[in-house]
Amino acid sequence: MVIIDWANVYGWFEKLKWEIDEKKLFKYLKSYPQIKDIRFYFGVEKGNKKSEAFQRKIKKIGYALVSKEVKWVPVSLERAYFKEFLSKLLEIAENLKASNSGIAELLMKLPRIPIYRRKCDFDCEIAIDVMKRINKFDGFILFSGDGDYAVLIEEIINSKKQAIVVALKNAMGKEYSQLKKGVFICNIKKLQKFLKKIPGKKPYRA
Numbered sequence: 001m002v003i004i005d006w007a008n009v010y011g012w013f014e015k016l017k018w019e020i021d022e023k024k025l026f027k028y029l030k031s032y033p034q035i036k037d038i039r040f041y042f043g044v045e046k047g048n049k050k051s052e053a054f055q056r057k058i059k060k061i062g063y064a065l066v067s068k069e070v071k072w073v074p075v076s077l078e079r080a081y082f083k084e085f086l087s088k089l090l091e092i093a094e095n096l097k098a099s100n101s102g103i104a105e106l107l108m109k110l111p112r113i114p115i116y117r118r119k120c121d122f123d124c125e126i127a128i129d130v131m132k133r134i135n136k137f138d139g140f141i142l143f144s145g146d147g148d149y150a151v152l153i154e155e156i157i158n159s160k161k162q163a164i165v166v167a168l169k170n171a172m173g174k175e176y177s178q179l180k181k182g183v184f185i186c187n188i189k190k191l192q193k194f195l196k197k198i199p200g201k202k203p204y205r206a
Helices: 006-010 022-030 051-059 080-094 101-112 123-133 147-158 174-179 188-195
Strands: 002-005 036-042 064-069 071-074 118-119 139-144 162-167 181-187
Touching: 006 036, 022 036, 022 051, 022 139, 022 188, 036 051, 036 123, 051 064, 064 123, 071 147, 080 101, 123 147, 139 147, 147 162, 147 174, 162 188
Parallel strands: 002 036, 002 139, 036 064, 139 162, 162 181
Antiparallel strands: 071 118
16 A cells, blocks of 8 residues: 655655656556555645646546645744744834835735635545555555654564655654664665656646
8 A cells, every 4th residue: 555645745846846746756666566555645626726736646646645734824923933033123113213104004914914824634534544454454655754654664663564654854754763673764765766746837736
């Protein structure tokens, strides 16, 4: 069984300096006859043509698609790094009042503008799907470096199953270092020649 947490995978691209081709990834995984179930998790933005087209593309390639709508949640400006930024912003605005009141007024309004971030985690869906099927597979491959999945990997190992985590090694959750022996970590960089996307259209983040 293969689980691909696409949002996490997409996050590797900037550090890798190359992108994964979704078709090549599917073809590579299907080249192993032992792999029967390849599940692709990603969020869709309803009404966004690129997002919806990407969903259709993933289905057409052959993945078992698991999707849900992306949510936009407000960002708390009370966090330390925001507080520091806002403090500097207001200081700049105060200094500009005499020379450019228009710009100063605009800067003063910025902290009151609501800020939202994308949110579409699949932690629960992936954990449930895996545990429902745990007696149907002998080996499990996870494409994600999210440390929240470490407890799931540990459960798979305890169930006497083979566990492989494919991730960007220097971008993995510290939780994986605390796991017992039994998990094999594959650095995604080693698969570059099989998975690298030919420069052109950028993959959808999802």
